[in-house]
Amino acid sequence: MNYEQLLDRAFTELPTLSVEKVDFQIPEADSLIQGSKTVVKNIAQIADKARRSKDDIAKYLTKELAAPISMSGSSLDINAKVSGAALNQKIKAYFEAYVICKECHKPDTHFGGRDRGYVTIVCEACGARYTIKSY
Numbered sequence: 001m002n003y004e005q006l007l008d009r010a011f012t013e014l015p016t017l018s019v020e021k022v023d024f025q026i027p028e029a030d031s032l033i034q035g036s037k038t039v040v041k042n043i044a045q046i047a048d049k050a051r052r053s054k055d056d057i058a059k060y061l062t063k064e065l066a067a068p069i070s071m072s073g074s075s076l077d078i079n080a081k082v083s084g085a086a087l088n089q090k091i092k093a094y095f096e097a098y099v100i101c102k103e104c105h106k107p108d109t110h111f112g113g114r115d116r117g118y119v120t121i122v123c124e125a126c127g128a129r130y131t132i133k134s135y
């Protein structure tokens with residue numbers, strides 16, 4: 001087989017990209033600063049997309065932003081001034097560490113349990129199971 005033929009073969013054997021993977025978008029926070037606090041209005045959508053509870057996300061942000069957080073109705077109140085960019089960076093980091101499977105990069109995961117500061121991530125798409133430091 002010559003080089004051209006090899007190249008042809010390589011192309012035809014490329015796996016088709018998963019549409020799901022390409023389409024998944026990490027949600028952005030819809031937030032605004034009110035006085036000395038920051039209100040995240042779409043916490044429910046973010047939690048939905050992550051398939052985690054609002055409390056889970058709140059707990060993570062409390063630790064990452066080192067600020068008290070409370071739930072008020074459908075929004076999340078952070079007791080500090082946080083810019084939209086800083087908040088989105090944290091949310092992106094959350095999805096990358098705790099939502100998107102490190103094996104297949106799909107967001108179809110759930111927590112399998114927590115133990116001594118570690119959380120188990122279970123992927124429903126590829127069956128991967130791994131532990132990472134909890135928050």
Ligand SMILES: [Zn+2]
Nearest residue numbers: 101104123126
């Ligand atoms: Zn996976």
